[in-house]
Amino acid sequence: MSTVYILGDNLYLNITNRCTNRCVFCIRNFSNGVGGKKLWLEREPTSKEIIEELRNYFPLKKYREIVFCGFGEPLLRINVVKNISEFIKTYDPSINLRIDTNGHGNVFHQRNILLELEGLIDSISISLNAEDPEKYNRICRPVFKNIYEEILDFIKLANKSIKNVQVTIVDLPEVDKTLCEKRALELGVKFYIRRFIRSL
Numbered sequence: 001m002s003t004v005y006i007l008g009d010n011l012y013l014n015i016t017n018r019c020t021n022r023c024v025f026c027i028r029n030f031s032n033g034v035g036g037k038k039l040w041l042e043r044e045p046t047s048k049e050i051i052e053e054l055r056n057y058f059p060l061k062k063y064r065e066i067v068f069c070g071f072g073e074p075l076l077r078i079n080v081v082k083n084i085s086e087f088i089k090t091y092d093p094s095i096n097l098r099i100d101t102n103g104h105g106n107v108f109h110q111r112n113i114l115l116e117l118e119g120l121i122d123s124i125s126i127s128l129n130a131e132d133p134e135k136y137n138r139i140c141r142p143v144f145k146n147i148y149e150e151i152l153d154f155i156k157l158a159n160k161s162i163k164n165v166q167v168t169i170v171d172l173p174e175v176d177k178t179l180c181e182k183r184a185l186e187l188g189v190k191f192y193i194r195r196f197i198r199s200l
């Protein structure tokens with residue numbers, strides 16, 4: 001199992017397999033990992049274990065970005081994200097840190113966790129995945145009811161706390177890309193279409 005792995009120029013941190021969605025396109029439905037790395041964790045690593053692994057085996061300045069991504073939703077473990085980010089930013093504040101998230105974090109934790117990421121996280125990529133709540137629920141099958149509006153709020157709040165905010169969708173035929181892009185532009189954030197990948 002891999003907690004820390006390299007893909008291209010980036011270093012990725014896989015800190016949990018838990019998620020509050022069950023997206024129809026999720027790579028976990030088709031593969032055990034990415035880039036030949038097995039990403040199903042037997043148990044969730046502690047902050048201390050991840051920091052030790054980073055300290056001992058990875059030259060942190062070497063990577064274009066260090067990304068909390070994983071095979072699940074990283075912001076479910078907000079304290080681990082903060083601990084690791086603090087370690088990296090103390091080591092070198094110029095290292096770029098990014099989070100890829102489903103945008104459910106504030107609902108899950110029942111507070112604005114974005115305030116806690118200010119000055120630690122440089123970029124955030126939030127999966128919007130659909131142009132309306134009904135389609136979102138069909139595609140992402142979230143555990144929370146009425147989460148779509150909460151994701152839009154999360155994007156607005158992210159724009160106040162994080163320097164670079166990007167909204168993404170997956171390139172599925174049923175998703176209206178033009179409407180999704182319009183939503184992103186209205187929210188004042190960047191827009192990106194991800195390829196639908198079954199396995200790597």
Ligand code: SF4
Nearest residue numbers: 019021022023026102
């Ligand atoms: S939010 Fe991400 S990790 Fe969770 S089910 Fe969807 S694609 Fe998979």
